[in-house]
Amino acid sequence: MTDSKRIEPLNSLFKAGLEFQETLERRNWPFCFIGGLAVLRWGEIRMTQDIDLCLLCGFGNEEKYVKTLLQKFKSRITNAEDFAFTNRVLLLYASNGVSIDISLSGLSFEEQMIKRATAFSFHADCTLITCSAEDLIILKSFANRTKDWMDVEGIILRQGERLDTVYILEQLAPLCEIKGTPDIVTKLQDLINRAF
Numbered sequence: 001m002t003d004s005k006r007i008e009p010l011n012s013l014f015k016a017g018l019e020f021q022e023t024l025e026r027r028n029w030p031f032c033f034i035g036g037l038a039v040l041r042w043g044e045i046r047m048t049q050d051i052d053l054c055l056l057c058g059f060g061n062e063e064k065y066v067k068t069l070l071q072k073f074k075s076r077i078t079n080a081e082d083f084a085f086t087n088r089v090l091l092l093y094a095s096n097g098v099s100i101d102i103s104l105s106g107l108s109f110e111e112q113m114i115k116r117a118t119a120f121s122f123h124a125d126c127t128l129i130t131c132s133a134e135d136l137i138i139l140k141s142f143a144n145r146t147k148d149w150m151d152v153e154g155i156i157l158r159q160g161e162r163l164d165t166v167y168i169l170e171q172l173a174p175l176c177e178i179k180g181t182p183d184i185v186t187k188l189q190d191l192i193n194r195a196f
Contacts, residue, residue, distance in 0.1 A: 011159045012185040013037065014126040016094030017051055021128055023072060029065070030056040033119030033130045033168030034103070034139055041120050050099035054131070056114050067091055067106065069142045073100070109138070109171055133159045138172045141188045144181065152188065165192050 007023075017037060018135060024031045036048025059063045066084045076091040076099060084090040087103060090102040105111070113135040119125045131139070137155055140148040156163065169185060176184045 003122040004146075007172075012096055012098055013048065013051060014123055015096055016100065019094050019126050020051070020053065020100060021098075023069075024055065027068070030111075030114045031129070032114050033102070033128050034136065035086070037122075037128060038136045039151050039155070040122065042136055042155050043132050043151050043158055046151075050101065051094075052101045053134050054103045054105045054110055054114060056106070056111055062104050063087070069102065079088035109175060111139075111173075133162075134164050134168045135171075137163070137168050138175070139187070141172055141184055142175055142179070144184055148188075149191075153191060156191060161196065165196075168192075174188055 013036075017033060021031075021033075031053055033051065033053045035050075035052025036046070037051060039046065040048070056063060058085075062085060065121040066081055069090060070080060073092040073094065076093055080091060084104060090104065092100045092102065094100055103110075105114070112180060113131050116132045117129050117130050118132070119127050130136075133155055137152055140152045169189065172188065173182075173185050176182055
């Protein structure tokens with residue numbers, strides 16, 4: 001990405017992303033960026049005002065991660081700790097005021113996604129670890145919101161035949177089965193069929 005028009009409005013996001021990445025890497029905590037930053041890497045360019053990342057903490061270990069992060073970063077809500085334990089999402093601000101949603105992950109799919117994540121240089125001074133295009137499609141499809149489907153279409157159009165569609169459908173199907181929404185897999189398959 002070399003177009004300065006694409007980079008300038010995102011400087012605060014990149015700084016916030018680097019701040020969190022450095023914090024997590026110092027502690028050797030497995031993580032990757034998902035959401036808007038990953039869409040910038042793999043899909044259509046769109047403005048995003050906050051950051052989402054997935055932090056692998058497992059089940060039963062959440063307190064250590066939550067308490068440590070709340071000591072360093074300001075919470076966006078009262079009772080952030082209780083909210084994080086109940087909803088498995090910690091809502092924080094970076095030091096520059098950018099909103100960060102940290103998903104406290106523990107599913108085997110999430111662990112695999114973090115292992116598959118790779119670094120990407122968004123800017124000469126900003127390299128961030130994001131999930132793969134395939135895993136982003138799985139996350140976005142599973143979320144099943146209108147804006148997420150728009151992102152999925154953009155990723156499919158941009159990445160084309162480079163995508164491992166077998167992996168995507170194999171990973172998405174059991175997640176949707178647990179959620180009771182098998183129609184999501186059908187919808188994604190239709191999008192893939194139309195694209196290819």
